[in-house]
Amino acid sequence: MMIPSCDPNDGEGSMRLIEDLTTNTSRVQQQVLKEILTRNADTEYLHGFLEGHTDRDLFKRQVPVIDYEQVKPYIERIANGEPSHIISSQPITELLTSSGTSGGQPKLMPSTAEDLDRKNFLYNLLIPVMNKYVDGLDRGKGMYLLFVKPEISTPSGLTARPVLTSYYKSSNFRNRPFTKFNVYTSPDETILCSDSKQSMYCQLLCGLIQRDEVLRVGAVFASAFLRAIKFLEDHWEELCSNIRTGHVSDWITDTSCRNAAGRILDRPNSELAELIETECRKEPWEAIIRRLWPKTKYVDVIVTGSMAQYIPLLEFYSGGLPLVSTMYASSECYFGINLRPLDLPSDVSYVLLPNMAYFEFIKVERTDEDEASRIECNGNGESKVVDLTNVEVGCYYELVVTTFTGLYRYRVGDILMVTGFHNTAPQFRFVHRRNVVLSIDTDKTNEEDLLKAITQAKLLLQPLGCLLTEYTSYADTSSIPGHYVLFWEFKTKGSSDLSNLDQTVMEECCSTVEACLDSVYRRCRSKDRSIGPLEIRVVQCGAFDALMDFCVSQGSSVNQYKTPRCIKSTEGIGILEEKVVRRFFSRKVPLWEPYRVESRAD
Known part of the structure; x- marks a missing residue:
């Protein structure tokens, strides 16, 4: 019920769905909490507070707002082999490693099979939103540089890995619905290559060969995209040599990665190699994105929060192309999307989709005790927890989530500012991570x-x-x-x-x-x-x-x-x-x- 059907090829239907969710924000949020509590009232964690009841007001009175340290023992018990029912009525299928840390180690967040469907739902909404603002994306490809990170097996046999690695390795990603707006220059095999250098090289090689088809470029984070530009700066001569000879460099030894790149590099192309060499020899590398991929309409990277520090470099290399941050997500939960993707990075706001989780907010105050203009919580914050629809424009809040996967009133650590409303759904600007x-x-x-x-x-x-x-x-x-x-x-x-x-x-x-x-x-x-x-x-x-x-x-x-x-x-x-x-x-x-x-x- 909480994951509506969403066809990314149906632009009008997808936009109507967004309008429906954001018009009925309060009702959807109440349904979400009711469903989460009904499913999980008898879990060990919730039963200790609610004794099987599912009343919303009782939930707010009895279930505490927590940090990771309070839920960590339950998650580690599951990692060590105890049943998922400790925190979730649905089986925990993997643990997602958060980039936030606890005691020097990444935090572990529970995830279920259904949660991948929820992520897919949000990804499918991004395409119709972009099509509303940028024409002709169905007539080309996206050069997205995507990578997997290391993973481990916990004592119970559950896999622990970063959230994006989980998604790229899932059937949801591999079998993503065919859509003319969702074609990448990087074959899946190059994305899933565990050797980051070989993966980067082959993805750039494929992107250069298909340069005339590329309409948008990007990576998840601005830092990763700029790292790719530096890699290109260091390896363009070798890449051009590969294109000229039609032969992938011998040091690419990952068989799947090599074969996938070889299918794209199916013949020598000296004309393309010379064109790329001409552009790469020019100093400085200002507007190199526009010069190498001339049909590119925008750069799709997250440039909010700590990634804002990379905006000047991105503008230099892209030649002033729009910098688009499409979505707001974390290891704990996927939160929302940017409904005005062509806004300047400093103006980017995200609307939290009310069916993704149950959202609450701790009001925080801005202080001017130092030049960084920190934002601090009031006391323990719990007396100032408000619902999604009760936040106020211009105010700052720390995000608290109750998820379908076993987190209850969990402080994510993100500080957000309310910039306005889309229908009845508030829109938020990401300010920073608490304490980072x-x-x-x-x-x-x-x-x-x-x-x-x-x-x-x-x-x-x-x-x-x-x-x-x-x-x-x-x-x-x-x-x-x-x-x-x-x-x-x-x-x-x-x-x-x-x-x-x-x-x-x-x-x-x-x-x-x-x-x-x-x-x-x-x-x-x-x-x-x-x-x-x-x-x-x-x-x-x-x-x-x-x-x-x-x-x-x-x-x-x-x-x-x-x-x-x-x-x-x-x-x-x-x-x-x-x-x-x-x-x-x-x-x-x-x-x-x-x-x-x-x-x-x-």
Whole structure:
């Protein structure tokens, strides 16, 4: 009942469905909660609070708003072999790994077979929405660069993997309904190749060969798309050689991937190779997307939240093509879609589809205690939980979800601002993740984890007679891949000459910080290579006083000022940058092992 039939080829029918859902938001939400409670009232988790009842008001009074730590023991019991009925009446078929972390490990989110159908429903709605704004998408293909990530088997035999890997490996993706709007240049075999380098190479090769058919390009995240541009910059000569000879490079050893690319590269094409070479030799690479794929109408990537930092680079490479963020989703749940996809990235809002989950919101307040203009929760937040239809335009909220898969009143950690309504359904702008201070790719480093890592690295400074007195950080995305930058100010014993800092020790400090960051960061650094080596920039004594003076001049209170542990202001970064005396980079790749689920025997 909660997953209506949706034919992506039926544009008018799909748009009517969106109108119906967003016109009857409150009624649909009540039906969703009723169905979730009816299904799951006798699960161990809910029964402990509701004793089998399904009353909405009782649910709100008795079931607590929770973080991951409260539901983690139940999920780990399922991972270790106990029945799904602990939290869900439907079988948990896999666990989805969230890029948010708990104790350095990715969070595990329950998923069911039906949940894939719910994701499919949302994907099918994206096509008619885009067709409303962009003509002729049925006359070509999309060059989407999509990748799978590592997965493990838990002690119970359930697979744990990222949500997109789950979707790409599902029959829902492989057997997606044929539609003229849903044809990709990348064969499925190249997407499903577990070697990310071979996958990237073959997907770009196929995209270049079919350049005249490409009407839209993209990846899931802006960071991944820009990584593909950098990969193209490093490998265009070899790709052109393949196109000229009609032969896929010998180092592509994944048989399925190689055969799929070979079917696209079915003959030598020296004319195409020369055309691509001509464009790639031109410096700079401004508008390279328009030049290599001249019929492209837009770039389809998520550029909201932490991905907004990549907008300038995307605009440079795309030559001003529209940047389209089509949907809002997470490992916990797929939430909603962008009904005005051609809006500027800064204006993007998502309407939460009321049949996807039961949505609640904790009202939060914006504070100006530092230049980052943080948004903080009021108290424990629980007294200010409101329903989807009761949010107010202009206000900030933290998203809370109750899903069909076994999460009940779960704090997702996303901070949203209400920008308006589509019919009776509110539209939200994604502001940021709660507590996250640094992010380059799918990593999310919070202030506490950063402090712990720096505290560990500080121990290495003792023999140098240096005391770390202040630090801040920022995500430097001016190059690809981006990397973490730490500004450190020292108090030295005796000589204040910082030029004599021991390079080996400082490089080890960089490596130690990286080794102490969480599993997702270390995977991005070591396996995905989507984050570059961490950098420490040592600044002159007094640099952070200058930063404070600037912040105070911008309106911060002298009495309440505290050093921002992540600096967002371009001017603030510039002030510190002017006072940098030494730069050090990590010389080691941090150790990464696939996450594991702790068994009870541990």
